[in-house]
Amino acid sequence: MQTKEQLLESKDIRVTAMRLLIYKFLAQKQVAVTLSDIENAFEKADRTTLYRTVKTFEEKAIVHQIDDGTGITKYALCEKGCNCEIETDLHLHFHCNNCNETVCLTEHKIPQIKVPNGFISEDINLVVKGICDKCSGQ
Amino acid sequence: MQTKEQLLESKDIRVTAMRLLIYKFLAQKQVAVTLSDIENAFEKADRTTLYRTVKTFEEKAIVHQIDDGTGITKYALCEKGCNCEIETDLHLHFHCNNCNETVCLTEHKIPQIKVPNGFISEDINLVVKGICDKCSGQ
DNA sequence: CAATAAATGCACTTCCATTGCACCTATTTT
DNA sequence: AAAATAGGTGCAATGGAAGTGCATTTATTG
Numbered sequence: 001m002q003t004k005e006q007l008l009e010s011k012d013i014r015v016t017a018m019r020l021l022i023y024k025f026l027a028q029k030q031v032a033v034t035l036s037d038i039e040n041a042f043e044k045a046d047r048t049t050l051y052r053t054v055k056t057f058e059e060k061a062i063v064h065q066i067d068d069g070t071g072i073t074k075y076a077l078c079e080k081g082c083n084c085e086i087e088t089d090l091h092l093h094f095h096c097n098n099c100n101e102t103v104c105l106t107e108h109k110i111p112q113i114k115v116p117n118g119f120i121s122e123d124i125n126l127v128v129k130g131i132c133d134k135c136s137g138q
Numbered sequence: 139m140q141t142k143e144q145l146l147e148s149k150d151i152r153v154t155a156m157r158l159l160i161y162k163f164l165a166q167k168q169v170a171v172t173l174s175d176i177e178n179a180f181e182k183a184d185r186t187t188l189y190r191t192v193k194t195f196e197e198k199a200i201v202h203q204i205d206d207g208t209g210i211t212k213y214a215l216c217e218k219g220c221n222c223e224i225e226t227d228l229h230l231h232f233h234c235n236n237c238n239e240t241v242c243l244t245e246h247k248i249p250q251i252k253v254p255n256g257f258i259s260e261d262i263n264l265v266v267k268g269i270c271d272k273c274s275g276q
Numbered sequence: 277c278a279a280t281a282a283a284t285g286c287a288c289t290t291c292c293a294t295t296g297c298a299c300c301t302a303t304t305t306t
Numbered sequence: 307a308a309a310a311t312a313g314g315t316g317c318a319a320t321g322g323a324a325g326t327g328c329a330t331t332t333a334t335t336g
Contacts, residue, residue: 108254134256
């Protein structure tokens with residue numbers, strides 16, 4: 001297994017202390033996080049740095065952006081089963097209306113969606129909202 | 139066929155000149171519009187009025203809100219085949235990456251989505267992004 | 277007509293996203 | 307190793323959209 005440093009380098013991302021910390025933070029999180037979440041976790045760092053770091057991660061495809069309908073952009077590490085570069089490999093996200101957390105359901109692929117003639121589908125965003133497993137108590 | 143006045147009244151919405159204009163504006167649009175779009179169409183009116191009018195329409199279920207991933211909330215009239223009160227009757231939206239317009243595909247229903255055990259699905263937001271019929275030239 | 281309720285307009289606030297610029301740090305070149 | 311260069315970080319400021327409080331106008335009801 002490669003170290004986190006090697007992983008970043010393999011994606012053409014220069015390794016800095018800050019980036020490693022942010023990467024580790026994202027890695028330990030099981031849910032998608034907002035910029036504010038990251039900001040609260042690293043109060044010493046500047047908001048801009050965090051913002052640009054996440055943008056860099058996104059460009060290098062180790063993080064994907066999630067629009068769960070809360071109006072606030074969330075981010076999550078791309079994991080096994082989440083090949084964000086490959087368009088046909090889209091997974092769906094679940095947003096809990098109770099705890100307000102959003103999780104990636106990487107094992108749940110988005111079904112084939114038919115669009116009318118003349119429309120060309122390039123990307124699909126599917127967010128299911130409801131109550132998550134922790135909140136439903138099941 | 140009932141007049142627009144009657145339609146609003148039937149939904150418990152007081153008819154005012156402004157509301158009629160906004161309703162007609164939405165009705166003639168074939169795409170979902172942002173608040174700014176409405177604002178530009180009615181420069182004489184105040185943003186707040188437009189904002190609250192749309193909110194009222196939304197509450198009374200003659201308009202539905204669309205989150206197409208652009209970060210800006212869009213609105214569209216509920217039409218035949220769009221029963222927004224009924225959760226199981228969700229249609230999908232198509233967002234064109236070229237012209238930036240979003241249309242309701244009311245005839246295309248969202249397929250059944252399976253979620254893991256413990257998760258309770260209450261609502262589904264499905265946005266397909268790509269090139270629309272006008273832009274694809276087909 | 278008076279009383280009441282709702283609609284509208286103005287001003288202001290908040291929050292998130294984004295950018296410009298200066299400074300610092302690391303890497304590369306000579 | 308020093309200089310040059312590129313990239314990273316921090317501060318300040320901006321912009322856009324969403325939302326709220328309050329005063330005023332307009333419509334409805336008794």
